[in-house]
Every structure is written in structure tokens, then in C-alpha cells.
Amino acid sequence: MFDDKKMREIEECRKRWEDGPLAKTINRFPEMKEEFKTLSGTPVDRTYTPEHIADMDYARDLGFPGEFPFTRGAQPTMYRGRLWxxxxxxxxxxAEESNQRYKYLLEQGQTGLSVAFDLPTQIGYDSDEPISAGEVGKVGVAIDSVRDVATLFDDIPLDKVSTSMTINAPAAILLAMYIAVGEQGGHGPGALSGTIQNDILKEYVARGTYIFPPEPSMRLITDIFAYCSEKMPSFNTISISGYHMREAGCTAAQEVGFTLANAIAYVDAAVQAGLEVDAFAPRLSFFFAAQSDLLEEVAKFRAARRLWARIMRERYGASDKSARLRFHTQTAGCTLTAQQPDNNIVRVTLQALAAVLGGTQSLHTNSRDEALALPTEDSVRIALRTQQIIAHESGVAETVDPLAGSFYVERMTDQVEEAAREYIRAVDERGGAPAAIEDGYIQRQIQESAYDHQKAVESNERVVVGVNRHRTEEKPDWEILRVDPAIEQRQREKLEKLRATRDNARVETTLEDLSKASAGEDNLMPVILEAVRAEATLGEITGAMRSVFGEYTAPIVL
Amino acid sequence: MRTAERDKMVEDIRAARPAGLARAISLIEDEAEGAGGLLEALHPHTGGAHVVGITGPPGSGKSTLTDRIVKHLRARGSTVGVIAVDPTSPFSGGALLGDRTRMADLATDKGVFIRSMGTRGSLGGLSRAVYGTIKVLEATEKDYVIVETVGVGQSEVDIARVADTVVVVFVPGLGDDVQAIKAGITEIGDLLVVNKADLPGASRIESTLESTLNLAPPRVEPAPKILTTSAERDEGVVDLIDMIVEHLALAKTTGLLACRRRMRAKAEITAILTRDIAKRTEISLSEPGADWYERLQDGRTTPGALAATIWRKLVIEEYEGVEDENSREASPGDRRGEHRRSHEDLL
Amino acid sequence: MSEGRIRVLIAKPGLDGHDRGAKVLARAMRDAGFEVIYSGLRQTPEQIVSAAVQEDVDVIGLSILSGAHNHLFPRILELLEEADAEDILVIAGGVIPEEDIAGLEDLGVSRVFTPGTSTSDAIDFIRERIGA
Structure with missing residues (x-):
């Protein structure tokens, strides 16, 4: 960036400052700590200068927004063209209650939907199975059949609203249900836009809602890639997620490294299944956490974009369109404290700011009361307002990538990229992400970081306001959202009615077809869609595949 | 422990009541008072199970393999006890025992009893705990007792060695497999299993094992057999079980089983004596006011004489009331009897 | 000779897969000298109680974030009683609303730890109750 002569001048300048004013100050007022570190534990220097980024080449490393390597943004005008x-x-x-909440959010100015499913749905069980007892409708909406999905989106124009669904192991089934409901409303699959999470590898690592072993799971994912590349050009077929690994305790660089390592595994699997990279890669999307270390997080998002672009070009010779990383962000749930819940609003604000400064395509802001229970409507509104204030009042959305050129942020961007590359190399050495998960490497790395963090908090080395410093004694009388326990019974009744009113012979046939297809090699999407149209339940469809694919048992990683 | 309490415990164990059984194992593991007497009382009911040792490096899939083996044995109508040993942290003395996660759905099977155990690491303590637990499980009339250990430390290997049948698990891709083979871990195994056989490198391990065996000096016992499994896919597990069963049958006819059981009994007796001597030595030499060192310095006594004194005290205090094989009618008491600690400085 | 060591079963009842807290606590307990048996995910009350009994643990630590505690905990406590193992100390952690805590304690849960609790609080609590 600078010529040698300028660099020498800067060096001289720095030395003069260090020996003079700095030494004098430190002598009289020592710094508070020996070593300063980012949240992820990277040492932080006192101040950053051009010396820290001496090797940076603007055109090569930064470029312009919307251009390779996309460090400065996925799109040329970013929020000047359209807000996240x-x-x-x-x-x-x-489904009825959730439909109400969606309509409320849309009325409040929300621009896209994001569906949370309950655990039985995520693990492929119907609400009336014994294992589902106590879990129905708890962490998300309970879905048993296409009828529930129709209710969920009742009166919502599916051709206008984009819908993100946090669904992984049974992603193909929920996607099929969404397609079927679109059809009922007169919209073909091509008219639908949105995202399915569909990222099974991080389920094995951190989130735990897996069903099938890796091989059939990867096949389902590539089947979705293939199906959508043909029929659903504006649907994101996967949201490769670092969020849950970060929540499980990993560092910023690990989040980028392990997420991209998983992404590489998906691309490899699809290429191996015979797909052209540029046919499916532009529909890959990503999902990261926004933690509390504002500047480190901004650097992380920029590093992730640059590293993915380089990987796609280096490994696959992919087009720039395929190399462009687009991502959703959620503020870090694990930073929410049950103590002094209103403090969480401030945390969420900082984290959301990091996501926006880092160029996110979409954003979820957590509600202040989520360490206590599901968020109330009031809390959700404040969380949404937080985004709206950042968008309209803070001024950070007026220019693209405003922190570019900050010596610190650029240096940190380099460091995150470099460290993430190391993690990817380590994963490659173990034979790629699925093998590194099976032998527990990724889980162990995450757990080490999580444990280190916990020890740092407990030793007060890391301050969490309201928890290990600035505590108050009073217990807030907090109003929380309760899920009506009767929902389980109502779902059961709906299932009974469904089984009594549908064409059960047709259900049988479609399920048999699905079992047969599962044992073969054809794309499963059309077969699943047939079963969904016949009103087979989620549990029945999953069951047909379970009988062929078997179930995954997690390795012990402690 | 009073006789009545012990009898109740024996009854619980014989009836395989989980809570009583589990407490008995804790008693033995903690070497608590009464443990010795309990084992003496259980002794007549032991020896009936086929004890299978399974050892291998971390990540070799031992627990999954054990899980599959147990399921197949259950399908054949056999009952099974599992002792899963994991290392204790040398720093804190605590341990993380995670093998059960692989066997979660066996937890509610009444024909299976699983117990996790940390190595704890006192002198021979692990061996004593494992021998004792095997006995307890045998007394519940389990058909099989599987002892699963991490094949890294000497004590774990020692434990595997005293099983009736020893299975050593290898796996491709851990990098240290070839070293383990060279380090002679092949010598303790009756069955050498290459698990995760679907991974690349499996056939290389298999051929390394074969050539190692070919080069090994001849041994009295039959040469170990090599086989491949994929526990995750449940492949080769039935063959492995058949070979385990076959191994025992053969061992019975060739006298190998008698030899192994003799080794186990010998190790058990040695373990009891080692502990008791160490304990008595510690008590005797660290009693307050003990002046043995001064007397040693003055030449009034010798190390040998001191050892003889400790030995006599051991016999008098530690084994008082324990029937030795010559006594026929003494009442069966706690093997270690009531400790009458003399405060008088005998040394 | 070796003292009886504190044995703990850390269990994840129900279907939620968030085990960061459970695993961090398990490690902290290991470092505090406890023997910790980890159950793995998706454990039914029957599996948890059976494991606790077989392992003769002093403590069961239940970690749950899915909100199904009011359904699952009573069943676990009931099964413990049936198994003649109600002397086992039961503690819980996770996303459990304040207003549910009293009810769970009435049932026999000794202490509920909410997010933000330090591992040493849980460890100290156990030491105090088990007295080792």
C-alpha cells in the first residue's frame, strides 16, 4: 500500500512516539492488563499503523464491492440499493398461532419470514409419537403434514414474501410441503423465494437435530441442489451455518474455518454427484453469528467473504457468481443473560451493528428475554426496532463497507482469514469435514474454546456485565411467553382427522415408492413431493427413509 | 459391615437388583470397609461368565463395537455385563466417562448392566476394582462380561490380558496404529479386529498385522486371528461374536482357559496382597512418634527386621478372622476383620 | 485407601441438541475431581434413571433448553423413586423460567441453575450437599 520510503518514515515516527510520549505515560499510568485480546483470544496491539498491513494489495485483497474477492461486500451498492x-x-x-405472529411481524415492517420448527418436526417425528411428548410446539411451530404448512402461511403471499426455514435433516420434506402449499395458492416452485437451512454437518457438530447417517444425508442435500437448480432458481438451497458452532463456543476464526470446510464438503458432494459447480453454487448461502466483539466480528465477515471467494476460484475454478458469499446473521444467543434482561437490548444492538458493518444480507436480532423463555411480542418488537434504528438513524448504511482501510480492521481481517485457512487445512488433512466430524476433531476444538471462555469468565478475566460485575440483587418480575400445553392434544386430534380423511391407499403407495427410491439412486425430491401431496405425515415420510438409511449415532466427544 | 447387611447385598446381587448391585460395585471400587468380605461371600457364585476384554486406542470405535456385540448377544438370548474403563485425569483425579453415549438404548434392557469406571490410578487399584466388578456381575449370572478399556496404559492392557478372550481393536487413520502394532499390542490379543473397515487404509493395517504376526516368535497359545468389522454399519460383528465363542470353546479344550483363569486368580491375589502390604507399611511407618528411623541410624535395627515386624502386624491385624485355606470351621467374617489399631509404638 | 469419589450423571433429557452447557459443566466437574458420566443427547427419562442407578451416581445434572422440563422432570423423579434411588441429588440447568423453579423444587429437584451460573456454583452446591 505504501512505498518503502513512506514506510520508513512511519517506522521512525512510531519509534519516536514509543520512546517519548508513550514510555512516559506508561511509566506514570501503567496499562490495565499485560495483554489485551479479542473475544476470540487474538492478541490486540496498542494501536495499529500502516506497518500492520504493509503487505496488503488493494486490488488483490479488497477490490470493490460486488467484485472478486468480495471483501468489501457481496453487491456493488449494498444498503444504498436495498436494506438487508x-x-x-x-x-x-x-400453525395458527405462528401464522398470527408472522402477520404481526410483517405489519411491523419485517421484510422476510423465518420459521422456527419444534424439535419433533426437526427430528422427523409426528406430534403423537411418544418421543415427542412434552416437546410439541415448544421451541417452534409443530408441523405434521402439508395441512399444517397451509395453515402456517394462510393469507401470506408466498410469491412476494421470502421464507427462511430452519430445517435440516427433514429439509427435503418441508421444502416439498412449501412447494405443495405454493401450488395450492397458484404459485409454481419457480415463483417461490427463500432459504432452507439444510446443513446437516453442523447438526452433527453442534446443534444435534440429525436423523440419518452422513452418507444418505449428503445425498438428500445434493438431491435438493439438483432439484432446485432446475425448478427453483430463486431459492437458497442451503444455509451453511457457523452460527451454532459459534454458539457452542468456538472462536471467530474457527467459525469461518469450520463453516467453509463444511461448505467445501457440500460442493465436493454435489460435484461428485455430477452437478456443475456454477449450476448450484450461486444458490449456496451462509449463516453466521454476530458476537459482541464489534470490530473482530466485522473483520470476520469480511474475511469469510474473501476466503470463500478464493477457495471457490482456487479449488473449483468457479465463476465469480459462485464465489460470492451471501449470508444471514443472527446475534449471539449465548451472550444473553438471565440477569438484568434489559441489558441484552444493548448487547444485541452492538452485535447487530457488527453484522451491518460486516455487510450481512439478512439479520435476526435476538430478544432481551430469550435466556428466560421464548420471546414475548413486546420483546420481539424491540428487537426489530433495533434493526430499524440502525438502518435509518445510525448512518452506517449510507456507505458501503465503512470500516475498510482501518488499519486494525484490515489487519484483523487478514488474521481471521489466515487462521481460518489453517483450520480448513487441518480438516483437509483428516479427509474433509465429514471425517473430521466423525473423529471428533471439530467438536474437540469447539469444546476447548468453550471451556477456555468459561474459565475466563469465572476467573473474572472476562467481564460480563450483570453476571460477574455490576450485579444487582433484585429479581425481575418478568412476563414470559408460555406455549399452551393443550397444543399437543390439538395436534394429535388433527393427525387423527387427517388419517381419517385422506386417501390412505395413496399414502401407502407413495411411501413404498419412497422406500424403494431411497434404496436406489434417483433424485428423491419428486418422490417426497408425491408423498407430501398425498398428505403423508412428516413422521411417516421420515420413517420410510429411516427404514432404509438407518439412524445416526453421535461419536462421543468430551 | 454387619453380616446381615452383607447377606442382603449378596441377595440383591444374586437377584440382579440394579440399585443393590450398583452399590456393591461402588463399595468395591471405593475399597470401602466390607468390600473384601463381600467378595469372599460372592466367590462361590463366580466363574460362570465368559469374560471378554476389548481394548483399542481412543477413536477406534470400541464402544460402538461393544454396543453392537451386546445387541447381537441379547438377540441370542444371552445376558451381558459391561465394564467401560476410561482414564482418570492425573491432575484432578476426576474423569469424564462417555462410553455409555454409544450404548444409550441398552440402558433400559434388563438383561444388560453397564458400569463406567475411571482408572483412578492408585497402585493396582483399577485391577482390583475390575476383578471385583467382574465377580459381582458373574454373581448375577451374566453370560458375558465385557471389559472395555482404552489400550494405551499398561494397567489397561494388563486388565485386558486376564480376560478369557481378548479383542484388540485397530482402526485406519489414527497414525499411531503401526506403532501400536510394533509395540507388541498384537501379543495380548486373541482376536485382532480392524474396525471401520470401510475407511481407506484398512487393508494396509490388515496386511501390517499379518506380517507382524508372521514375524512374531512362536507362542504357546494359538496365533491370534485377524478380522475386519464396520461397527457403525453392523458389518462383521456377527462373525466376530462367532469367533469369540469359538475361542472360548477351543480354550476350554486346550487348557488355555484354565491358564487364563489361573493368571486372573494370581493377579487378583497379588493385587490384594500388594494393597494390604502397602497400606500396613504406610500405617506402621507413619504412626506418630515412630522412632524406627533413629533406631535404624543407631544400628539397633535393620530394614529387614523392620519389614518382618510389619509383616507380622499385617498377618495379625489385617487377616485376623479371615479363613485361610486350612481353617475349616471359623465363621466367615470380614476378610480384613475389625481393625484394632494399636496406638502403641511397636517399632 | 481411595475415598469414595463424587459420581455425577450429566444428562440431556428430551430432544434438544444444545450441549455446550452440559459439556462445559462436565469438564469443570472433571477438573474438580468428580467422576462424570455423560449421557449423550435425546435421553428418555427411563434411560436417564436406569443409567443413574447402574452407575450408582450421587448426583444427576439435567440440562434442558427446549422447555419440556415440566413434562420430563416429574417423570424422572417418579422413576427414581420407583427404582429406590430417590437419595440421588437432582439438579438442573438450562432455559427454565423463574416461575417454574418452585414447582420443580417441590417435586424434588434440589436446585435449578439458570443461564449465566458459574460452574463453580454448581460444584460448590454439590460438595456442600454430598459432603465430600
Whole structure:
């Protein structure tokens, strides 16, 4: 960036400052700590200068927004053209209740939907199975059949609203249900836009809602890639997620490294299944956490974009369109404290700011009361307002990548990229992400970081306001959202009615077809869609595949 | 422990009541008072199970393999006890025991009893705990007792060695497999299993094992057999079980089983004596006011004489009331009897 | 000779897969000298109680974030009683609303730890109750 002569001048300048004013100050007022570190533990220097980024080449490393390597943004005009999608993850209880909440959010100015499913749905069980007892409708909406999905989106124009669905192991089934409901409303699959999470590898690592072993799971994912590349050009077929690994305790660089390592595994699998990279890669999307270390997080998002672009070009010779990383962000749930819940509003604000400064395409802001229970409507509104204030009042959306050129942020961007590359190399050495997960490497790395963080908090080395410093004694009388326990019974009744009114012979046939297809090699999407149209339940469809694919048992990683 | 309490415990164990059984194992593991007497009382009911040792490096899939083996044995109508040993942290003395996660759905099977155990690491303590637990499980009339250990430390290997049948698990891709083979871990195995056989490198391990065996000096016992499994896919597990069963049958006819059981009994007796001697030595030499060192310095006594004194005290205090094989009618008491600690400085 | 060591079963009842807290606590307990048996995910009350009994643990630590505690905990406590193992100390952690805590304590849960609790609080609590 600078010529040698200028660099020498800067060096001289720095030395004069260090020996003079700095030494004098430190002598009289020592710094508070020996070593300063980012949240992820990277040492932080006192101040950053051009010396820290001496090797940077603007055109090569930064370029312009919307151009390779996309460090400065995925799109040339960014928020000047269109604000990020404000997308609050929501869903609880029954499809009826969730439908109400979605309409409320849309009325409040939210621009996209994000569906949370309950755990039985995420693991492929119907609400009336014994294992589902107590879990129905708890962490998201309970879905048993296409009828529930129709209720969920009742009166919502599916051709206009984009819908993100946090669904992984049974992603193909929920996608099929969404397609079927679109059809009922007169919209073909091509008219639908949105995202399915569909990222099974991070389920094995951190989130735990897996069903099938890796091989059939990867096949389902590539089947979706293939199907959508043909029929659903504006649907994101996967949201490769670092969020849950970060929540499980990993560092910023690990989040980028392990997420991209998983992404590489998906691309490899699809290429191996015979797909052209540029046919499916432009529809890959990503999902990261926004933690509290504002500047480190901004650097992380920029590093992730640059590294993915380089990987796609280096490894696959992919087009720039395929190399462009687009991502959704959620503020870090694990930073929310049950103590002094209103403090969480401030945390969320800082984290959301990091996501926007880092160039996110869509954003979920957590609600202040989520360490206590599901968020109330009031809390969700404040969380949404937080985004709107950043968008309209803070001024950060007026220019693209405003922190570019900050010596610190650029240096940190380099460091995150470099460290993430190391993690990817380590994963490659173990034979790629699925093998590194099976032998527990990724889980161990995450757990080490999580444990280190916990020890740092407990030793007060890391301050968490309201928890290990600035505590108050009073217990807030907090109003929380309760899921009506009767929902389980209502779902059961709906299932009974469904089984009594549908064409059961047709269900049988489609399920048999699905079992057969599962044992073969054809794309499963059309077969699943047939079963969904016949009103087979989620549990029945999953069951047909379970009988062929078997179930995954997680390796012990402690 | 009073006789009545012990009898109740024996009854619980014989009836395989989980809570009583589990407490008995804790008693033995903690070497608590009464443990010795309990084992003496259980002794007549032991020896009936086929004890299978499974050892291998971390990540070799031992627990999954154990899980599959147990399921197949259950399908054949056999009952099974599992002792899963994991290392204790040398720093804190605590341990993380995670093998059960692989066997979660066996937890509610009444024909299976699983117990996790940390190595704890006192002198021979692990061996004593494992021998004792095997006995307890045998007394519940389990058909099989599987002892699963991490094949890294000497004590774990020692434990595997005293099983009736020893399975050593290898796996491709851990990098240290070839070293383990060279380090002679092949010598303790009756069955050498290459698990995760679907991974690349499996056939290389298999051929390394074969050539190692070919080069090994001849041994009295039959040469170990090599086989491949994929526990995750449940492949080769039935063959492995057949070979385990076959191994025992053969061992019975060739006298190998008697030899192994003799080794186990010998190790058990040695373990009891080692502990008791160490304990008595510690008590005797660290009693307050003990002046043995001064007397040693003055030449009034010798190390040998001191050892003889400790030995006599051991016999008098530690084994008082324990029937030795010559006594026929003494009442069966706690093997270690009531400790009458003399405060008088005998040394 | 070796003292009886504190044995703890850390269990994840229900279907939620968030095990960061459970695993961090398990490690902290290991470092505090406890023997910790980790159950793995998606454990039914039957599996948890059976494991606790077989392992003769002093403590069961239940970690749950899915909100199904009011359904699952009573069943676990009931099964413990049936198994003649109600002397086992039961503690819980996770996303559990304040207003549910009293009810769970009435049922026999000794202490509920909410997010933000330090691992040493849980460890100290156990030491105090088990007295080792």
C-alpha cells in the first residue's frame, strides 16, 4: 500500500512516539492488563499503523464491492440499493398461532419470514409419537403434514414474501410441503423465494437435530441442489451455518474455518454427484453469528467473504457468481443473560451493528428475554426496532463497507482469514469435514474454546456485565411467553382427522415408492413431493427413509 | 459391615437388583470397609461368565463395537455385563466417562448392566476394582462380561490380558496404529479386529498385522486371528461374536482357559496382597512418634527386621478372622476383620 | 485407601441438541475431581434413571433448553423413586423460567441453575450437599 520510503518514515515516527510520549505515560499510568485480546483470544496491539498491513494489495485483497474477492461486500451498492432483510426467527405452538405472529411481524415492517420448527418436526417425528411428548410446539411451530404448512402461511403471499426455514435433516420434506402449499395458492416452485437451512454437518457438530447417517444425508442435500437448480432458481438451497458452532463456543476464526470446510464438503458432494459447480453454487448461502466483539466480528465477515471467494476460484475454478458469499446473521444467543434482561437490548444492538458493518444480507436480532423463555411480542418488537434504528438513524448504511482501510480492521481481517485457512487445512488433512466430524476433531476444538471462555469468565478475566460485575440483587418480575400445553392434544386430534380423511391407499403407495427410491439412486425430491401431496405425515415420510438409511449415532466427544 | 447387611447385598446381587448391585460395585471400587468380605461371600457364585476384554486406542470405535456385540448377544438370548474403563485425569483425579453415549438404548434392557469406571490410578487399584466388578456381575449370572478399556496404559492392557478372550481393536487413520502394532499390542490379543473397515487404509493395517504376526516368535497359545468389522454399519460383528465363542470353546479344550483363569486368580491375589502390604507399611511407618528411623541410624535395627515386624502386624491385624485355606470351621467374617489399631509404638 | 469419589450423571433429557452447557459443566466437574458420566443427547427419562442407578451416581445434572422440563422432570423423579434411588441429588440447568423453579423444587429437584451460573456454583452446591 505504501512505498518503502513512506514506510520508513512511519517506522521512525512510531519509534519516536514509543520512546517519548508513550514510555512516559506508561511509566506514570501503567496499562490495565499485560495483554489485551479479542473475544476470540487474538492478541490486540496498542494501536495499529500502516506497518500492520504493509503487505496488503488493494486490488488483490479488497477490490470493490460486488467484485472478486468480495471483501468489501457481496453487491456493488449494498444498503444504498436495498436494506438487508429484517428477518426475525419466529414460530411456536400451533400453525395458527405462528401464522398470527408472522402477520404481526410483517405489519411491523419485517421484510422476510423465518420459521422456527419444534424439535419433533426437526427430528422427523409426528406430534403423537411418544418421543415427542412434552416437546410439541415448544421451541417452534409443530408441523405434521402439508395441512399444517397451509395453515402456517394462510393469507401470506408466498410469491412476494421470502421464507427462511430452519430445517435440516427433514429439509427435503418441508421444502416439498412449501412447494405443495405454493401450488395450492397458484404459485409454481419457480415463483417461490427463500432459504432452507439444510446443513446437516453442523447438526452433527453442534446443534444435534440429525436423523440419518452422513452418507444418505449428503445425498438428500445434493438431491435438493439438483432439484432446485432446475425448478427453483430463486431459492437458497442451503444455509451453511457457523452460527451454532459459534454458539457452542468456538472462536471467530474457527467459525469461518469450520463453516467453509463444511461448505467445501457440500460442493465436493454435489460435484461428485455430477452437478456443475456454477449450476448450484450461486444458490449456496451462509449463516453466521454476530458476537459482541464489534470490530473482530466485522473483520470476520469480511474475511469469510474473501476466503470463500478464493477457495471457490482456487479449488473449483468457479465463476465469480459462485464465489460470492451471501449470508444471514443472527446475534449471539449465548451472550444473553438471565440477569438484568434489559441489558441484552444493548448487547444485541452492538452485535447487530457488527453484522451491518460486516455487510450481512439478512439479520435476526435476538430478544432481551430469550435466556428466560421464548420471546414475548413486546420483546420481539424491540428487537426489530433495533434493526430499524440502525438502518435509518445510525448512518452506517449510507456507505458501503465503512470500516475498510482501518488499519486494525484490515489487519484483523487478514488474521481471521489466515487462521481460518489453517483450520480448513487441518480438516483437509483428516479427509474433509465429514471425517473430521466423525473423529471428533471439530467438536474437540469447539469444546476447548468453550471451556477456555468459561474459565475466563469465572476467573473474572472476562467481564460480563450483570453476571460477574455490576450485579444487582433484585429479581425481575418478568412476563414470559408460555406455549399452551393443550397444543399437543390439538395436534394429535388433527393427525387423527387427517388419517381419517385422506386417501390412505395413496399414502401407502407413495411411501413404498419412497422406500424403494431411497434404496436406489434417483433424485428423491419428486418422490417426497408425491408423498407430501398425498398428505403423508412428516413422521411417516421420515420413517420410510429411516427404514432404509438407518439412524445416526453421535461419536462421543468430551 | 454387619453380616446381615452383607447377606442382603449378596441377595440383591444374586437377584440382579440394579440399585443393590450398583452399590456393591461402588463399595468395591471405593475399597470401602466390607468390600473384601463381600467378595469372599460372592466367590462361590463366580466363574460362570465368559469374560471378554476389548481394548483399542481412543477413536477406534470400541464402544460402538461393544454396543453392537451386546445387541447381537441379547438377540441370542444371552445376558451381558459391561465394564467401560476410561482414564482418570492425573491432575484432578476426576474423569469424564462417555462410553455409555454409544450404548444409550441398552440402558433400559434388563438383561444388560453397564458400569463406567475411571482408572483412578492408585497402585493396582483399577485391577482390583475390575476383578471385583467382574465377580459381582458373574454373581448375577451374566453370560458375558465385557471389559472395555482404552489400550494405551499398561494397567489397561494388563486388565485386558486376564480376560478369557481378548479383542484388540485397530482402526485406519489414527497414525499411531503401526506403532501400536510394533509395540507388541498384537501379543495380548486373541482376536485382532480392524474396525471401520470401510475407511481407506484398512487393508494396509490388515496386511501390517499379518506380517507382524508372521514375524512374531512362536507362542504357546494359538496365533491370534485377524478380522475386519464396520461397527457403525453392523458389518462383521456377527462373525466376530462367532469367533469369540469359538475361542472360548477351543480354550476350554486346550487348557488355555484354565491358564487364563489361573493368571486372573494370581493377579487378583497379588493385587490384594500388594494393597494390604502397602497400606500396613504406610500405617506402621507413619504412626506418630515412630522412632524406627533413629533406631535404624543407631544400628539397633535393620530394614529387614523392620519389614518382618510389619509383616507380622499385617498377618495379625489385617487377616485376623479371615479363613485361610486350612481353617475349616471359623465363621466367615470380614476378610480384613475389625481393625484394632494399636496406638502403641511397636517399632 | 481411595475415598469414595463424587459420581455425577450429566444428562440431556428430551430432544434438544444444545450441549455446550452440559459439556462445559462436565469438564469443570472433571477438573474438580468428580467422576462424570455423560449421557449423550435425546435421553428418555427411563434411560436417564436406569443409567443413574447402574452407575450408582450421587448426583444427576439435567440440562434442558427446549422447555419440556415440566413434562420430563416429574417423570424422572417418579422413576427414581420407583427404582429406590430417590437419595440421588437432582439438579438442573438450562432455559427454565423463574416461575417454574418452585414447582420443580417441590417435586424434588434440589436446585435449578439458570443461564449465566458459574460452574463453580454448581460444584460448590454439590460438595456442600454430598459432603465430600
Amino acid at each position: 432483510t429484517m428477518r426475525q426467527y419466529a414460530g411456536f405452538g400451533s
